[in-house]
Amino acid sequence: MTGILGTNAHLGADINLILQIIMFLLLIIGLIYKKKRKFRIHGSIMAIAVILHVITFLTVMVPPFLEGFNYFITTTSDFRVQMTLAHAIPGAIAMILGIVLVEMWAIRPSNIATCSKRKRLMDVTALLWLVSLIFGIATYFAYYL
Numbered sequence: 155m156t157g158i159l160g161t162n163a164h165l166g167a168d169i170n171l172i173l174q175i176i177m178f179l180l181l182i183i184g185l186i187y188k189k190k191r192k193f194r195i196h197g198s199i200m201a202i203a204v205i206l207h208v209i210t211f212l213t214v215m216v217p218p219f220l221e222g223f224n225y226f227i228t229t230t231s232d233f234r235v236q237m238t239l240a241h242a243i244p245g246a247i248a249m250i251l252g253i254v255l256v257e258m259w260a261i262r263p264s265n266i267a268t269c270s271k272r273k274r275l276m277d278v279t280a281l282l283w284l285v286s287l288i289f290g291i292a293t294y295f296a297y298y299l
């Protein structure tokens with residue numbers, strides 16, 4: 155199906171790009187609320203971003219990645235493959251860490267203080283996620299512009 159953004163991309167890739175940008179904005183907004191010390195809102199925004207991440211990962215990213223798996227592991231000298239891996243590897247790790255952080259909060263939602271103890275893990279998650287989102291957006295441009 156043809157895309158909606160006027161590039162060479164198919165509809166799935168366009169929707170994925172839009173969702174990547176939304177997740178990027180959610181991450182930034184979540185960090186702004188953290189800065190304002192509104193931790194419950196921060197946690198909720200991050201939880202929404204993690205859920206979006208899992209949905210896009212399973213529906214839009216895993217199928218083509220598995221289909222082209224041989225290509226992705228044998229053509230690592232290709233710039234676009236490098237870009238895809240720089241998106242996929244930190245993205246997969248950030249997704250797992252994000253699920254862990256949200257799950258641990260969900261077990262005791264009233265206890266924000268224990269979330270504080272995981273702030274180093276949050277730093278790592280946010281950094282990997284931002285790297286993944288930037289390369290995800292760059293991957294789209296490399297393939298479809």
Ligand code: HEM
Nearest residue numbers: 188193194197200252255256259269270273276277279280
């Ligand atoms: C993907 C999920 C999440 C990411 C990427 C994330 C990211 C971050 C980052 C980068 C910080 C700054 C850490 C620092 O000061 O060095 C932070 C702080 C914090 N986050 Fe999260 N966070 C996530 C989920 C959550 C959840 C679910 C909660 C639960 C309410 C939460 C509560 C907090 C609290 C309380 C702090 C302040 C820590 C402190 O300064 O003592 N975060 N988060």
